[in-house]
Amino acid sequence: MRYLPLSPDDRGVMLKKIGVPDMDALFRDVPRSAVVPLSAFDLPDTQGELEVDRALSKLAAKNVAAGAGPFFCGAGAYKHHVPSAVDHLIQRSEFLTSYTPYQPEIAQGTLQYLFEFQTQVALLTGMEVANASLYDGSTATAEGVMMAQRLTRRGKAILSGGLHPHYAETVETVAGLTGAIVRAPVTPGSAEDIIALIDDDTACVVVQSPDVFGLIRNLRPIAEAAHAKGALLIAVVTEIVSLGLLESPGAQGADIVAAEGQSIGNGLNFGGPYVGLFATREKFLRQMPGRLTGETTDVEGRRGYVLTLSTREQHIRREKATSNICTNSGLCTLAFTIHLSLLGEEGFARLARLNHAKASALADRLSAIPGAQLVTPAFFNEFTLRLPKAAAPLVDALANKGVIAGVPASRLMPHEKSADNLLIVAATETATDEDFAAFERALKEVL
């Protein structure tokens, strides 16, 4: 077995040093009845690299990669161009094969990039502090709701109907234990009257912008109404590139920002691993979940970084921790911060403008097709079309024509009959005019 360095002779010498006759003696605490022979496992035996490569490549080839043709899926995960340098750098052994930076003297590389990452996230979101990441946008949203419940000592969370349904279900599952979760009705293409739902028991209001249909929301009036009742506004962003063109949630009065950072540096990966961004105001710092890196000095006075405020965390606080989270999204965080360093202010703004320009052009072309109607008047790089028939079968038909046309809203909200004919379409910098033409042509054919 190529990954195991001990030879049979080594094993013999080691057993002798230990003073036992065989391996079974080392497992003597295991009840005899619980030890099973190898034949009990109906699984294959060891294989060479070539065989494994072949088997997995065969499975991979059965999928249609986003880059294989015209592709327009979004709804919480976005296809972007990731510069080659990113993947090269994150595969450096010192990043890839290191542990959580618990020994800061020999983990300054990880700690410094986390400090830079925290700064980038705070700047992007317009917030004062950010943590070193959570699992993904959906779990970050659930953590945000629980944090608001702790801060306000209230239970009720109001979720906007435009919040990604998977996010809403994650919040209900996790934060529903500590308070009532109220979901506002879904209103594709327009903002629901969420303000009317805020009362004195409300811990927080959760609003996604751009929302799951791509609609850009104005958070200011919601923030004001929430604050008037002593509640917090949690802003959710699933497409972080939008912040290159849109006003930050912090500038609009958000108290907590929970976002998905996949778009920067990270591939689609069929849903994970992604990177949850989490930012808040300094006064709420002590209730923030997740790992934090802080600046300090070493005994010689040199600047350095350490994990800090760990008393909030599970390994010290145990059952009184702010969250049970132990990991962060380490390597995905690194990919994010490298990609954003490459982009810089200018590159990020250009990327955002390019996305909006592409989506605008596509929205114009598709909504000109008889029967197709644009329902999102304001959008970034994703919009929703109302089609004359159910969107799900159309998407399958379009896939057969080589166009991955987007996400049918019914896949995310099967109970919402008004959503059956809605198609959520994303166009990023990766889409070309030829892709647009293919989409337009194929849609005309199936309608």
Added chain:
Amino acid sequence: MEIDANRRKVVAPGYHAPEELTTISGDRGLDHEEKLIFEIGRDGVTGVDFPEVQLSGARLGGQQRKTAIGLPGLSEPEVIRHYVRLSRMNYAIDAGLYPLGSCTMKHNPRLNEKMARLPGFGDLHPLAPRATTQGALALISQLMNWLTVLTGMPAVAMSPKAGAHGELCGLLAIRAAIAARGENRPRILVPESAHGTNPATAAFAGFTVDEVPAKPNGHVDAQALKAKLGPDVAAIMLTNPNTCGLFEGEVVEIAKAVHEAGAYFYCDGANFNAIAGRVRPGDLGIDAMHINLHKTFSTPHGGGGPGAGPVVLSAALAPFAPLPLLVADKDGFKLIEDRDELRLFSELGGAKPFGRMSAFHGQMGMFVRALAYMLSHGRDGVRQASEDAVLSANYILASLKDVMSAPFGDGPCMHEALFDDTFLEGTGVTTLDFAKAMIDEGYHPMTMYFPLVVHGAMLIEPTESESKASLDAFIHVLREMALEAKAGRKARFEGAPRLAPRRRLDETAAARKPILRWKRAELPQAAE
């Protein structure tokens, strides 16, 4: 010890490092200092070229950004140099033995990285049409088969994103199962030697935590545990092999008592790597166990993540597994993403999912790596890996217990060897000093002060990835260090490390006045 005003030069009595040169640059050979990107970057520079587009009729609902973000501009060569320099300040398993107990720092095969990056996996959208994702769903199905066969459990929930997330998934399934019985059981029993995530998760899932003591031999006190069982106990959370590196031999008996009391048995699977391919948790009476794919199946730790924590479930808990569920019909594999769709699949008639753990369907990138690991090892390699891990830990225990103190060293350990600080008594050297001095010797320290049940704990997990020569070199260094400490030569320990990119950092100052991000106002000061 005296610290010279020249910041690089350290003079310590009895410390024989060669006199060091104070450099003009502050750098030292291959060791480069590196500023923050915010101190390197400037306006007008970028590392990505995009065409400029004019937005004449932007449809942004009046929400257009009015102020700059404040991101620094860097070219590609600068970015590459920045991160390469940062990387060289990190210790890594690829560079040396990484003996962190309970963390399992084993080799990360590069084939696995290559497989995860195949466009069919890495560039696949989670909501792409079903027909275009059949290979990915088949891969998840294969991985589920491996996990259920290796554990002897009937079902597995794939969506948890890390070990602690898996714990939460398991406890929520238990919560749902108890609610379905119309019962209310608010209490969870957790041994005091447990990982911190166990009590944190129990509290997170709305339970109260009741600690069970350990016996002097490092095993959970089964009698005390049984005495605490009652109609208000929902579950126990037991780590096996436990955090002292010992197999809980009474596990079957404990499981029986737990089930008789109407409770469930959650096993923290962090240490499954000691027994995989030899013992099936399902045979031990376990109801739920998370599997850290980043430990047992070697997906890279990546400086702290991402992880993946699928949870295997017993028949009693399987119906409560969260959405999405993977099923197969005549058209191939399909994900059930909504409760209403369950009706379409009769074999799922009894399914009552407790909810959803996260968006989409789990850490696919980690699934590909883990399956590549499993296919490479095969069942025989998995078993051999477990055996080699246990053998290596016992070899270290046997080779060090005469000079260090092993509280449970009379018998064999599993995959990790536990020492305490008895051997340092009276030397003035603490566990922390001893561990930090390992850094000067080119090693990452072992896990310190965990588990909490022994004083000044040092937990060493060599894994199966070390050659005998590597183990012998490590043993030699630790033996010599222990002898130095006992001989009263404190100097090498006090204030260690000296030869790392940084010396000990002021964590107190960091916590009292937290600086959690760079701010422009700090520029003059940061420039030194």
Added chain:
Amino acid sequence: MSETRFTDQHEWVRLEGDTATVGITKYAAEALGDVVFVELPAKGRKVGAGGEAAVVESVKAASEVYAPVGGEVSEANSALEAAPATVNDDPEGAGWFFKLKGVAPGDFTKLMTQAAYAEFVKGL
């Protein structure tokens, strides 16, 4: 006339009239190490004897401070929020945590005297 009593959780309490001043003992402050953060109770909060009233944190540990006697919080030592090191420098003086009013004398006399606490610490 004031007297100081102690708990087995290493709090001290000084009673003057029906007002009690509470802090953590020198032994506790040393065991905890450099204090980096304290969380104090709000004025007017009612706590029972043995109830959680405050939190004290060092870099590696966090610990509850329990109210040794029941009462209503009449004052919290907010100076500690900006200068948590005071807890290490003067734990049984300027490093006090909070004051309780309306304390029942019976609660107080149940606690350890200075001598009994010294004996208790010796046995740890």
